[in-house]
Amino acid sequence: MAEKLDVLLKEKRVFKPSKNFVEQTNVKEWMNKHGIKTYDDLLEKSQDTEWFWEEMSKIFLEFYSPYKKVMEWKPPYVKWFTGAKYNIVHDALDKHAKGKNKSKLAYIWEGEPGDVEKYTYEELYHEVNRLANGLKSIGIKKGDHVGIYLPMIPALPIAMLACAKIGAIHAVVFSGFSAHALHERMVDCSAKAVITCDGFYRRGKTVPLKKQTDEAVANTPKIKNTIVFKRTGETVPWNAGKDLWWHELLEKQDDECETEKMDANDTIFVLYTSGTTGAPKGVLHSHAGYALGISATMSWVFDIKDDDVWWCAADVGWITGHSYIVYAPLMLGTTSVMYEGAPDTPKPDRWWEIIEKYKVSILYTSPTSIRMFMSFGEDWVEKHNLSSLRLLGSVGEPINPEAWIWYYKHIGNKKCQIMDTWWQTETGHHCITPLPITDLKPGSGTKPFPGVSADVFDDSGKPVKNAGGSLVLLKPWPGMLRGLYKAPERFQETYWKKYPKRYLTGDMARLDEDGYFWVQGRADDVLSIAGHRIGNSEVESALVSHPKVAEAAVIGRPSEIKGESIVAFVRLMKGVEESDDLKKELFNHVGEEIGKIARPEEIWFVKDLPKTRSGKIMRRVIKSKALGKEVGDTSTLANPEAVDEIKTIV
Numbered sequence: 001m002a003e004k005l006d007v008l009l010k011e012k013r014v015f016k017p018s019k020n021f022v023e024q025t026n027v028k029e030w031m032n033k034h035g036i037k038t039y040d041d042l043l044e045k046s047q048d049t050e051w052f053w054e055e056m057s058k059i060f061l062e063f064y065s066p067y068k069k070v071m072e073w074k075p076p077y078v079k080w081f082t083g084a085k086y087n088i089v090h091d092a093l094d095k096h097a098k099g100k101n102k103s104k105l106a107y108i109w110e111g112e113p114g115d116v117e118k119y120t121y122e123e124l125y126h127e128v129n130r131l132a133n134g135l136k137s138i139g140i141k142k143g144d145h146v147g148i149y150l151p152m153i154p155a156l157p158i159a160m161l162a163c164a165k166i167g168a169i170h171a172v173v174f175s176g177f178s179a180h181a182l183h184e185r186m187v188d189c190s191a192k193a194v195i196t197c198d199g200f201y202r203r204g205k206t207v208p209l210k211k212q213t214d215e216a217v218a219n220t221p222k223i224k225n226t227i228v229f230k231r232t233g234e235t236v237p238w239n240a241g242k243d244l245w246w247h248e249l250l251e252k253q254d255d256e257c258e259t260e261k262m263d264a265n266d267t268i269f270v271l272y273t274s275g276t277t278g279a280p281k282g283v284l285h286s287h288a289g290y291a292l293g294i295s296a297t298m299s300w301v302f303d304i305k306d307d308d309v310w311w312c313a314a315d316v317g318w319i320t321g322h323s324y325i326v327y328a329p330l331m332l333g334t335t336s337v338m339y340e341g342a343p344d345t346p347k348p349d350r351w352w353e354i355i356e357k358y359k360v361s362i363l364y365t366s367p368t369s370i371r372m373f374m375s376f377g378e379d380w381v382e383k384h385n386l387s388s389l390r391l392l393g394s395v396g397e398p399i400n401p402e403a404w405i406w407y408y409k410h411i412g413n414k415k416c417q418i419m420d421t422w423w424q425t426e427t428g429h430h431c432i433t434p435l436p437i438t439d440l441k442p443g444s445g446t447k448p449f450p451g452v453s454a455d456v457f458d459d460s461g462k463p464v465k466n467a468g469g470s471l472v473l474l475k476p477w478p479g480m481l482r483g484l485y486k487a488p489e490r491f492q493e494t495y496w497k498k499y500p501k502r503y504l505t506g507d508m509a510r511l512d513e514d515g516y517f518w519v520q521g522r523a524d525d526v527l528s529i530a531g532h533r534i535g536n537s538e539v540e541s542a543l544v545s546h547p548k549v550a551e552a553a554v555i556g557r558p559s560e561i562k563g564e565s566i567v568a569f570v571r572l573m574k575g576v577e578e579s580d581d582l583k584k585e586l587f588n589h590v591g592e593e594i595g596k597i598a599r600p601e602e603i604w605f606v607k608d609l610p611k612t613r614s615g616k617i618m619r620r621v622i623k624s625k626a627l628g629k630e631v632g633d634t635s636t637l638a639n640p641e642a643v644d645e646i647k648t649i650v
């Protein structure tokens, strides 16, 4: 409690990096070389976008053939390094395997049961080549889509890199998602093959991923093969002629495979993310721009040095893992730690044990995880020597100052700056983020990354200072999404309609007197559960797909640990009796339809839901009533009496 007060009183504190630390950073070294004296100068000079990113590309990218133009902007589409031939796998793997990083560790992986595997750059390169050849042998070609449904095991980055190597487009689906979610995504992108495993370990049990995959691909005629990596050795159902064991497929393959020379703007992957309405959106990223954005941000924000041991403790199934577990660390020749299991298995100090054991020097995680560790108590942390840590990161949602301070004090021992990085699946890499030279204010993502330009607009498109508004990005950046798969209108509508030629992030934010950004959360109806976006509409449609449910409205209730937890209001079909068993059934049903992460914490049965005259369920009204806030004007409702049905639940 005392600590809480302390935090509130000192919220305005500024945390300055030490002079010695600043002097040794990658960004400072670059500034010195370019005669740039201050952070403000850096931000200003880098607004010459093409100059800045071209300079960055000289450090981080090796093209097969030169480009004609650094950037081509035809709103809302951007191209980077037009005319060049490029493949991210060259920078992530090929050049290291043949160069000085050959024998350096790329991954140190630990399974939940405690088994360990290590891959040098050369070993990783050979594994990737063998799988790439294996994929070719079953007819996967440049431009084909391949689904990847794998947990946090080395096979996951290997599968992604093998696809990218031959120019196939990977569509990774988070292994915590259900068979139904996998099915929907595989159909949307017309995948030709899926890569999965028999099962994996989570909280001491195994999750039968192959079984789930079978369910998902039972009615997807386009999928010709399922490649199965053996992780647990459990017995799995088998479809002869369709299923292939990973190890059998790779047995016969050569460990050299030529990397496909792609057009710099060819798609590298599609990754699905939740939107306000409808099905998940297939966000598209392309080789060179994405590669530049992720490597430059990782090098400057996390100040990666040759001897760092990096741990981004996210799941590769989300964009954080794509960018900062797979592609960027490899591009920089970094050693990464990867862990399969739950943070509290076997005990709540598993993470701290891992940091101590491998001398992790930089940890990147989410506010949700930090709050979870806070709830376990400091004793678990204090048992371990975390002195190897020199820098910390946060991502996924706004970090509350209380969690910030806890992270700073108990994990960073008051000597590590915290990089609170704001970005999205769509942006590909950090966009608003401190650099290690930035003065920090807990809870603020501080300023745009150099070369990125952001502002806060009111509804009419005028910039607003010190008041809430829409967070917008004013110019294209290298990792900017290239569109939504098969949905150009939705792309236009979602991001470019409100303010023409400006990118609408969908977040609300405030810009303070020092030019610091304070992201307040989503403006649209998207839930933020443990730092991940889940559309309210997705959970609602999962509920309504149950035969006993007529209608459903779902809201997010602020949760101490998860950011938000899901509360559902459900109107049942006529004649269906309300019961606790039915609540349980609906809870499980949502788990099966989307995944455990989307299961409502509470379900309330109601006789009616407040609607507009056109029949749209008024989530905002429901949310206000449920959370005990001012409901406001209900005169536009077709059935204002339905508001009384909604219980105030706080």
Ligand code: WT7
Binding pocket: 273, 318, 319, 320, 394, 395, 396, 397, 398, 399, 420, 421, 422, 423, 424, 425, 426, 445, 505, 506, 507, 519, 521, 522, 531, 532, 533
């Ligand atoms: C949304 C993007 C970026 C990888 C993880 C989530 C929220 C993300 C921050 C932050 C405040 C943040 C925003 C954003 N968000 N990082 N540091 N401070 N909010 O990726 O699923 O695409 O979600 O997460 O609301 O729009 P995503």
